[in-house]
Amino acid sequence: MSHEAVDGFVERNRLWARLGGAVANHPEPLSTPIAVVDLDAFDANADDLARRAGGKPVRVASKSLRVPALVARALAHDGFSGVLAYTVAEALHLHGSGISDDVVVAYPSVDPGALARLTSSEAAAAAITLMVDDVAHLDAVDAARPSPGVVVRVAVDVDAGLRLGSQHVGPKRSPLYDAAAVTALAREVVARPGFVLVGAMTYEGQVAGVPDDVPGQRTKSLLVRRLKQASVSQLEVRRREVVDALAGLADLEFWNGGGSGSVESTVADPVVTEVAAGSGLLVPGLFDHYQSFSPRPAAFFGLRVSRKPSPALATVHGGGLIASGPVGDDRAPIPWAPPGLHLTGLEGAGEVQTPLTGHPAAMLAIGELVWFRHAKSGELFEHVNDVHLVRGDRIVETVPSYRGLGHAW
Incomplete structure (x- = not known):
């Protein structure tokens, strides 16, 4: 041994x-x-994530914590700012309980009850950003509105998967892949009353969420690292194309990317303004075998x-x-x-x-x-x-x- x-x-x-x-x-x-x-391990992990982020803020991915006191503890660390929530109802709770006034919901919502509560509160709508990747998501918000007066902040979720010919490697999230598709939806957001486009997101799960240094799997780990490198390179090009295409349409406040397993490569992209992380605070079993930490x-x-x-x-x-x-x-x-x-x-x-x-x-x-x-x-x-x-x-x-x-x- x-x-x-x-x-x-x-x-x-x-x-x-x-x-x-x-x-x-x-x-x-x-x-x-x-x-x-x-707590000693949690705090050390938080400090390490902030170090790896190299000065760019770390947005706490609450799905990986699900304990309000731990979300608040992470936010109290230097280098952390804002929450990446997973439902609108959760975002309303985080804002209403005073944990954060900057919450981005990572997934599109079609929950009429939660959307109605959001659009009934100017304070909540000013603190919470919704994710969209289809005009139907805007329709869902409008259908839930009790009145048209509250402006809703939205961000576009851009597919971050690696494309190899007809193959797609990565989470099956957004239908928005190239600059043309993203721009088309952005125009719909900008033109529709009651919405403002404030951000964009690319979650490269095939980089952030896949172990690449597994004992006894040398060949597979090498292949995973090569796919990650190809994905990072391709995504940098696509992010730049998208941000250039959006330049005349909206002044984005943030571009969110990455995850605990890809902090370094994500923050190296100048388009990205912040990185999301949550699992790196607790380090579950699936996060044992990464080269990056x-x-x-x-x-x-x-x-x-x-x-x-x-x-x-x-x-x-x-x-x-x-x-x-x-x-x-x-x-x-x-x-x-x-x-x-x-x-x-x-x-x-x-x-x-x-x-x-x-x-x-x-x-x-x-x-x-x-x-x-x-x-x-x-x-x-x-x-x-x-x-x-x-x-x-x-x-x-x-x-x-x-x-x-x-x-x-």
Whole structure:
């Protein structure tokens, strides 16, 4: 085993003892799943994202947090400004609760109730920017308006995928690809009363969200890095074409791009004025293997051993917190501390129980905690009402998730 692997095992054993101590030291017994965020790791990750952004502001991607106190904590760090929300209802909550007066909704909305609330408030409409990529999105806003007096801020979502002939590599988001298509929609926005075009967005998920330094996958990782380089180069050209085409139509306030895995390449493009990031604050399992940064996991959930089917097995209660996306082993939670535990091939992570193998399983007693990492970032907090913020071996604060506040965005 390499020195790095040995150091990693030692650190994970220390984490097991530290988080277990934090739970034991808490004055009230905690029910599982116990969601914790290590504040030292969170703050260090925030500082690292700001450093990687090289002076351009980092907009907090709230989908990757889903805990208002953590969104506010990120915004309090130097280098962070504004929120990238994922629904209009969430954006209204963030603005109404005073967390941010600069919220961009990353996805187009056709939610009539939320749009009606937005267009009923001049203050909210001045603080929240909607994303559009079709005239139908403008129609949805107009249909929900109680009156025409409130001006709505909008940004255009430009497809950031890599085009290789007829192939498209990247998230299937916007139908707007070239400058002509973007300009056509921009003209519709500018000409329509009650709207103002203030920004643009390109999310290069095939760069930001794909690991490119996976152990044991040298050939695949090399291919991924080459595709990323090609995508970055192609996107720089297209961004410049689009911004030049829009120059006579609107004075854009911002151009948003990137994600936690592509901060450096995104901010290197002079067209981009800000970068979005969220997963890099918590570093879930899918963000372990990037060349651009070293992982510093900050979010964990704890489950108690509830039975011992055999001396070599330990079964925890619950565990089936599976991440969204294409079905595969990489979407399962990772048994993290103590190190050396593994899911079984037959049962995997189950809704009501998860059997674990590996040498620590024999030593675990009924009632002891095992700590897991979720594969994706904010999705963990859809499963808990409370999030315990840990510093050292103490829980220093317990805060609600969106779910804990009664919200399901």
